[in-house]
Amino acid sequence: MPPNRIRTEQEIHGRHGRPITDQDAHEINRVEELSYDLKIHEVMSKNLHTASPEISLSDVLKILRINRISGVPVVEDDKLVGVISIEDIVRAMQNNDLTETVAQYMTRELVTVASYDSIVKAMQTFTERHVGRLPVVNEEKKLVGMITKGDITRGILVALQKDYKEEEVRRYRASHLFEDIVSDRTTLVLRYNIKSQNFTHGGTASSHIKRALLRLGADAQIARRCGIAVYEAEMNLIIHTTHGGILKLEVEPHRITMSTTDDGPGIPDVEQVLQPGYSTATDQVREMGFGAGMGLVNIKRCVDSMDLESTVGKGTKLVMRIHIPTENLSGRKEE
Amino acid sequence: MNLQQIIERLDLKLLTDSRDLTSIRPAGGYTSDLLSCVMAGAKSKYIWVTLQAHLNIVAVAALLDVAAVIITENAQPDSTTIAKANEQGVVLLSTSMPNFEVDGKLWEMGFRN
Numbered sequence: 001m002p003p004n005r006i007r008t009e010q011e012i013h014g015r016h017g018r019p020i021t022d023q024d025a026h027e028i029n030r031v032e033e034l035s036y037d038l039k040i041h042e043v044m045s046k047n048l049h050t051a052s053p054e055i056s057l058s059d060v061l062k063i064l065r066i067n068r069i070s071g072v073p074v075v076e077d078d079k080l081v082g083v084i085s086i087e088d089i090v091r092a093m094q095n096n097d098l099t100e101t102v103a104q105y106m107t108r109e110l111v112t113v114a115s116y117d118s119i120v121k122a123m124q125t126f127t128e129r130h131v132g133r134l135p136v137v138n139e140e141k142k143l144v145g146m147i148t149k150g151d152i153t154r155g156i157l158v159a160l161q162k163d164y165k166e167e168e169v170r171r172y173r174a175s176h177l178f179e180d181i182v183s184d185r186t187t188l189v190l191r192y193n194i195k196s197q198n199f200t201h202g203g204t205a206s207s208h209i210k211r212a213l214l215r216l217g218a219d220a221q222i223a224r225r226c227g228i229a230v231y232e233a234e235m236n237l238i239i240h241t242t243h244g245g246i247l248k249l250e251v252e253p254h255r256i257t258m259s260t261t262d263d264g265p266g267i268p269d270v271e272q273v274l275q276p277g278y279s280t281a282t283d284q285v286r287e288m289g290f291g292a293g294m295g296l297v298n299i300k301r302c303v304d305s306m307d308l309e310s311t312v313g314k315g316t317k318l319v320m321r322i323h324i325p326t327e328n329l330s331g332r333k334e335e
Numbered sequence: 336m337n338l339q340q341i342i343e344r345l346d347l348k349l350l351t352d353s354r355d356l357t358s359i360r361p362a363g364g365y366t367s368d369l370l371s372c373v374m375a376g377a378k379s380k381y382i383w384v385t386l387q388a389h390l391n392i393v394a395v396a397a398l399l400d401v402a403a404v405i406i407t408e409n410a411q412p413d414s415t416t417i418a419k420a421n422e423q424g425v426v427l428l429s430t431s432m433p434n435f436e437v438d439g440k441l442w443e444m445g446f447r448n
Contacts, residue, residue, distance in 0.1 A: 203394020227398045289387045294371035
């Protein structure tokens with residue numbers, strides 16, 4: 001079931017009797033979504049108790065009592081002809097008429113819903129007609145089931161549970177990737193090309209990396225540390241390199257390695273750039289809030305090890321590593 | 336105190352799409368216009384107060400998972416920035432007050448970390 005399918009005009013206008021705005025569309029929740037997606041035949045009860053018009057009301061009372069229900073459809077020659085409910089029987093009792101036939105007291109004014117309609121249609125009918133149960137008919141107007149508010153609630157709960165299970169399975173699959181694939185050394189490599197001076201996309205690779213790590217089942221704290229380190233490294237490629245560079249993430253069950261490589265201009269004094277507050281950023285870049293001279297300091301704080309190698313005129317390689325306690329990524333503690 | 340109450344008390348303007356802000360409960364605050372300092376200092380669910388209004392604040396806010404960004408002194412983010420914030424689920428707020436005044440008010444409201 002697609003979460004954002006387009007609704008027909010009828011469905012849209014039927015909902016509140018007015019056109020749906022973007023705001024409304026945004027606020028439609030999964031339950032409302034389901035009330036359009038689920039069809040009546042999917043949630044109705046098919047285990048039918050019926051009465052024929054010739055039987056006595058006391059026999060109907062027996063059917064109601066044994067099955068603990070408050071009404072049954074009346075069927076004659078396979079055709080739905082009415083409904084007999086507890087209220088009709090109360091009426092008969094007032095007249096001391098329980099030996100009378102169903103045909104005498106049943107409600108002939110038939111309110112039905114179609115099996116192929118959405119459950120929202122049944123909900124509307126319940127409200128408009130002040131009834132608690134409705135006979136369901138198919139295309140040939142033949143009785144195929146009964147629907148109550150309870151059936152609708154149950155149907156929605158089952159569908160929500162199915163959604164939840166599917167999401168769980170997706171998460172499980174990603175987070176058990178490293179257990180499911182057997183090799184002597186499994187490494188997942190994500191590679192991003194970062195363009196120089198492309199501030200518009202600054203941080204995009206980092207947020208993709210953080211999301212990927214969470215998907216793989218990494219602990220939130222580890223994903224956050226990686227996110228911060230890799231963001232600073234990504235911005236360094238954007239701010240300082242001549243042609244941009246490559247940002248690489250290597251995930252192994254016990255370790256995450258992040259690295260950036262570029263082809264220039266290179267750092268003349270590696271010790272100096274590691275000093276908090278030291279920056280070579282231009283005024284223009286500083287105006288945007290970069291160039292605090294805290295980038296590499298932040299990285300160092302977030303990772304377990306950091307290696308910076310640089311040759312002027314050739315380029316820079318930065319390698320950052322975070323070790324993962326065994327219960328992370330693998331999803332369970334090592335025995 | 337939830338984000339909706341903070342918005343009402345400080346008379347902030349919501350720049351991003353409206354959604355239920357009563358469920359967001361900020362854990363504290365951090366103020367800086369230097370993105371690397373924010374990266375180091377702002378914790379998850381903090382309110383970030385800044386004069387910066389350009390696109391890159393969204394990436395920082397999203398990575399840190401801050402409760403909201405209060406952009407001060409009527410600095411106006413462009414439509415791309417607002418669109419990006421909506422996409423990433425970042426709440427952007429605007430005010431004419433400077434950083435100092437916003438911090439003072441948040442402090443008075445009980446945000447002391």
